[in-house]
Amino acid sequence: xxxxxxxxxxxxxxxxxxxxxxxxxxxxxxxxxxxxxxxxxxxxxxxxxxxxxxxxxxxxxxxxxxxxxxxxxxxxxxxxxxxxxxxxxxxxxxxxxxxxxxxxxxxxxxx
Amino acid sequence: xxxxxxxxxxxxxxxxxxxxxxxxxxxxxxxxxxxxxxxxxxxxxxxxxxxxxxxxxxxxxxxxxxxxxxxxxxxxxxxxxxxxxxxxxxxxxxxxxxxxxxxxxxxxxxxxxxx
Numbered sequence: 382x383x384x385x386x387x388x389x390x391x392x393x394x395x396x397x398x399x400x401x402x403x404x405x406x407x408x409x410x411x412x413x414x415x416x417x418x419x420x421x422x423x424x425x426x427x428x429x430x431x432x433x434x435x436x437x438x439x440x441x442x443x444x445x446x447x448x449x450x451x452x453x454x455x456x457x458x459x460x461x462x463x464x465x466x467x468x469x470x471x472x473x474x475x476x477x478x479x480x481x482x483x484x485x486x487x488x489x490x491x492x
Numbered sequence: 493x494x495x496x497x498x499x500x501x502x503x504x505x506x507x508x509x510x511x512x513x514x515x516x517x518x519x520x521x522x523x524x525x526x527x528x529x530x531x532x533x534x535x536x537x538x539x540x541x542x543x544x545x546x547x548x549x550x551x552x553x554x555x556x557x558x559x560x561x562x563x564x565x566x567x568x569x570x571x572x573x574x575x576x577x578x579x580x581x582x583x584x585x586x587x588x589x590x591x592x593x594x595x596x597x598x599x600x601x602x603x604x605x606x607x
Contacts, residue, residue: 385534417598424496424582424598425535470534479525479548480596482534 383408387471387483394461394490402456402486404445404471412473414438414447414454415480419468428456428469461490494519496585496599504605505573513568513602515583523547523588524566525596526558529580541566542588570604578606 388403406412416428416438429438434449443458454471471483497516505511517524523542527535537550541560555571564585570577580603584596 422600424600425584426598427595430595472534479537479540479550480527480535481537484532484534 383412383473383475383481385471385473385481385483387469387486390468390485390487392486392488394488396463396490396492397460398490400456400458400461400465400488402469402471402488404454404456404483406452406454406471406473408452408473408475410475411449412475414445415472415474416443416445416454416456417470417472417482419470419485421467425470461488463490463492466490496583496597498581498583498599498602500602501600502603502605504607506607507573507575509573510569510571511573511604513570513581513583513604515566515568515585515599517564517566517583517585518597521585521587521597522564523586523594524560524564525584525586526566526568527582527584528552528577529582529601530576531579535582538568573606575606578604580604 384407413432415430417425418428429440431438431447437446468485470485472480525540526538529535539549540547544560557569560566580601582601583599586594586596
């Protein structure tokens, strides 16, 4: 079945460092891909998405490119802030019925 | 515009009991999905309701059941609680239209602890 694998955390960075969180997927068709963020004590928020190969999703300085050839959707940000500290989830959907999530990667940014 | 709300925020139950969790969907949305998020894990899809009917189900036993009401709010019921049911239960609402993916908006969740 479909699945998402993302790098284990925590990822610990200093403010203004470059961030990469790896995500790869397995799917039978052509899924849409997502990054969600979960701040402490809150629900999930959609950070960005891409619906077809080579699409680049971007939001709040974060970017991810849908790479069909490597089945990847890595999350990047050029300069992280303390306020980016959260848990990040990669997810896919092959229709409107459900999202399949990875296990999440905790990001800790220190001043 | 009111977002997705869930109640209660926290709940403690004992093994064998039954629990009902509630979700109010975002204004204008007609679909509700439920997810279980165990500690340190990603959310797992339980089921989805659209127009008051179950519209897809994940790998959860029948003791997990749900309802959707005419105002599109929803309930998740879990019977015969087990220790492994301890988790954060997330509700997400969306507006189902034909064709492309419809973004799901998540509530803050209900934290269930089974003792």
